[in-house]
Amino acid sequence: MREKFQPALRNFEGGAFGKGRGLEHHLLFYRWHHNQSLMTSPRFQTIHSGSKIKRRVSVRIMPPFPLWVFLILPCGTFGLENGLLRTPPMGWVPWERFRCNTNCAHDPDNCISEGLIKAMADRLVEDGWKELGYEYVNLDDCWAAKKRDPQGKLQPDPERFPSGIKSLADYVHSKGLKFGIYSDLGNATCAGYPGTTLETIETDAQTFASWGVDMLKLDGCFSDSATKAVGYPKMSAALNKTGRPIAFSCSWPAYEGGLPPKVNYTLLGKICNLWRNYIDIEDSWDSLFRIIEWYGNNQDTLQPAAGPGRWNDPDMLILGDFGLSLEQSKVQVAIWAILAAPFFMSCNLRNISDEAKGLLQNPQLLNISQDPRGIQGSRIYKSPHFEVWRRPLVLGQFALAVMNTGTDGAPRPYVTALALLGISGCGSGYKIHDVLEKRFLGTFGSGKLLNHEVAPTGVALLFVEPLC
Incomplete structure (x- = not known):
């Protein structure tokens, strides 16, 4: 999905959360088994009495897919069954940084070329990315x-x-890397190059396989x-029929608004390894924030x-390009890790800044991103100034992203406790690490207050490790 298509935005969630204070406090009543709420002390209930808390129940609505689609597919070949991408894929793509620059005569270093x-x-090999x-x-x-x-290829x-x-x-394979390619289901690609039609799908799949596409x-x-x-x-x-393991990235849901009833995620999970479902990201904070809010x-x-x-x-x-500050770059890597999102860089690796490289190569960040449970995290709290996102990890661990959505120019302290974020049950306490600042914050019981200062349009990414 490129500039040609921009699906309509939906309104963000509303809700009154009370007026802002010098310190941001909140109380999240978390639904446990049998609809039992997390119990909190009267002290916390008083502190957070000005906040409006919403209880959320996940509902998955999957409308039946049109029968005629199933009837036209060959029996026994529906679905990927390729065993690929058991964790989110990581790599590099040219689009955001290099776009459709084909002027190799005047810009040989930056044009789309071999x-x-x-x-x-x-660079992926020599600079430690691989x-x-x-x-x-x-x-x-x-x-x-x-x-x-x-021959029509x-x-x-x-x-x-x-x-x-x-x-x-x-050449890419000789470096121990994998190679991906792009096409478009249509008469032309978004930039006007030959597309893949219904009549050429099998020919194109065989062509890609013969080239060694991954x-x-x-x-x-x-x-x-x-x-x-x-x-x-x-x-x-x-792709299955070629016999070559080729991961399949689908843009289909993005063109149908990204949501049911037009999008059937049960079907997508059977035919695609990953899928775009919202607008193209641009090199700006506004674009990044719109995508984050849509996901929440x-x-x-x-x-x-x-x-x-x-x-x-x-x-x-898009970090490592031109449109994000350092704090905003931290937001993207933190939320993408919480979302179990693919990590595809789109920057010039030949001159990426040390700050952007340090974020993208942060080992603990990547451990969160690549957590083998593969559970996508979620936003568990939202106020005028803060959002809290949480992702459950292996061994009872959690990742928390505390994002300051304000633009008022000053860092804002955020005060909470793990129990208020749905993390409790380990009597020995929890070790908490600030992932992006590479700092150990200490050992906390589930009720101990955690006070963290977060910059405007910035984030604190916390790794929470139980001691029991």
Whole structure:
């Protein structure tokens, strides 16, 4: 999904949370088994009496998918069954930083070409990215020639990819990395290059497999809803049929508003490894924040859909480019880790700042991102100044992201206790680490107050480890 398509925004959640104070306090009544609320002391109830707390019940609504779609698919080939992406994929894509720059005569270092892809593959290996799990090097739009070859197959632009895609994939593989490619379900890609039609799906799948492709992103410009309903399952089956393990990234839900009844996440989990479901990210805080809010506002639908081998994709990582401050860059990596989102960087790895590199290579952050349980986290609290996001991890651990959504220019202290965030039960207490600042904050009982100062449009990412 590129500039051609911008789905309508939905209103953010409302609700009165009381007027702001010098210190931000809150009380979250968390639903336990048999609808029992978390008990808190009268002291906490008094402190938080000005807040309006909402109890949330997750409801997963999955409308039946049209029968005719199932009838046209070959028996026994529906669904991925590829065993791939048991944790969210990590790697690099060119789009946000390099867009559709095809002017290699005047800008050879930054145009979409085999030289750029090789340079980024080199950087992934030589600068320590690969060993941390960043393993995919993916092409986006604008790699293809303007016409298919005489046999009706997609082909790369001969001037920008003179060695061919197979040779480029071989180079990436020689580095111990994986290679991804882009196409579009339609007569043309979003940038106007040859697309994949219903008639060419099997040919294109076989072509990608013969080139050694490890991931396919299939966009959805220039096709209607009926074509998408046939084409995405058909491509999933065609990829399976090649015999090559090719992860499948679908843009289908983004073109249908991202939500039921038009989007069937049960079906998506059977045919796609990951999927875009909202607007394209742009290099700005406003864009990033809109995506975060959409995920929070619609998490009751989105969270159950995600898990090992099937991931919601809020779009690429834009830190390391030009539009985010350091604090805002921290927000993106923290929330993406909480969401179990793919970690696809889109920056120039040849001159990425030390600060951005330090965030993206933070080992504890990546451990949260790649937690093997694969549970997508959720927003558990929202006020005019703060949001709290929580993700359950292995071994009874948790990740917490405390985000200051204010823009008033001054850091704001946030006071809470683990019990108020639904974390309790370990009588020996919990170790808490500030992940992005790389600081150990101490050992806390579930009722001990935790006071943390967070910068405007910034975040504190906390790792909570039980001692029992």
